[in-house]
Amino acid sequence: MAERDVKSNQNTAISLDDLLKQIAPDPSGRKLPPVDAWSPERSTDIDMEIRADGSWWHEGGQIKREKLVKLFSTILRRDADGSFWLVTPYEKVVVHVEDAPFMAVRVDVAGERGRDQQIVMKTNLGDVVVVGPDHPLRVETDPETLEPSPYVFVRGRLEAKLTRPAFYELAELAEPAPDGDEERLGVWSQGAFYDLGPAGT
Missing domain, CATH: 2.30.270.10 (duf1285 protein)
Structure with a gap:
């Protein structure tokens, strides 16, 4: 940012x-969740956005807690159709990405x-x-x-x-x-x- x-x-x-x-x-690095292996049936749009400057927003307000943004980034997935999602085993939330995540x-x-x-x-x-x-x-x-x-x-x-x-x-x-x-x-x-x-x- x-x-x-x-x-x-x-x-x-x-x-x-x-x-x-x-x-x-x-040296161990971060162990990332296996988001590509998860296929939750439920999906929703809660107005999540990543702007061109790399900042994360929710319902028009910037998410300023760095730890929370980093946590979200570990469950971010881009599907073959170009759509972005925050993915858990039970639900996926669409993320609107202005440029790159x-x-x-x-x-x-x-x-x-x-x-x-x-x-x-x-x-x-x-x-x-x-x-x-x-x-x-x-x-x-x-x-x-x-x-x-x-x-x-x-x-x-x-x-x-x-x-x-x-x-x-x-x-x-x-x-x-x-x-x-x-x-x-x-x-x-x-x-x-x-x-x-x-x-x-």
């Missing part, structure tokens, strides 16, 4: 394990810069992902304004949109595409190249 929370690790060769320990000190607020780099680097992102709700095959990065470009909107896959069809400061951090790692097209820039992570868009945008 707060874009000022972005912190990039300036060490050039910190290991991925050491970096993850710094960002997510609990999470915000990526921190960008760090492990390993040697370039093709061997690993980019780690942390969301506003504490999820930590390493950009790569399991957590790909994608950028949508507005056809009129050419403004990029970068997203990283978190879990179960759920994505995090990078805040503007986080995208600037990412852009500092950009280099020309490996196919020789110097008009396009991107970043490497876990041996894969992710296109950020045309140079100069």
Whole structure:
């Protein structure tokens, strides 16, 4: 939510394990409920909303208790039709999502810069992902304004949109595409190249 929370690790060769320990000190991580396995018959709409800035709202009022928002985020599911739900074994509640359900607020780099680097992102709700095959990065470009909107896959069809400061951090790692097209820039992570868009945008 707060874009000022972005912190990039300036060490050039910190290991991925050491970096993850710094960002997510609990090695066991969070055990998430098996929301994909639950198929409750009852569904309801109680005016739950996640706005474009990552804030959560209920009946027009912002939910400001961070622990409650984090709890809700662990039972959030996106179905194949694009709909979002808070899911329990007994009921599911529709969630109206304006853009993406999470915000990526921190960008760090492990390993040697370039093709061997690993980019780690942390969301506003504490999820930590390493950009790569399991957590790909994608950028949508507005056809009129050419403004990029970068997203990283978190879990179960759920994505995090990078805040503007986080995208600037990412852009500092950009280099020309490996196919020789110097008009396009991107970043490497876990041996894969992710296109950020045309140079100069």
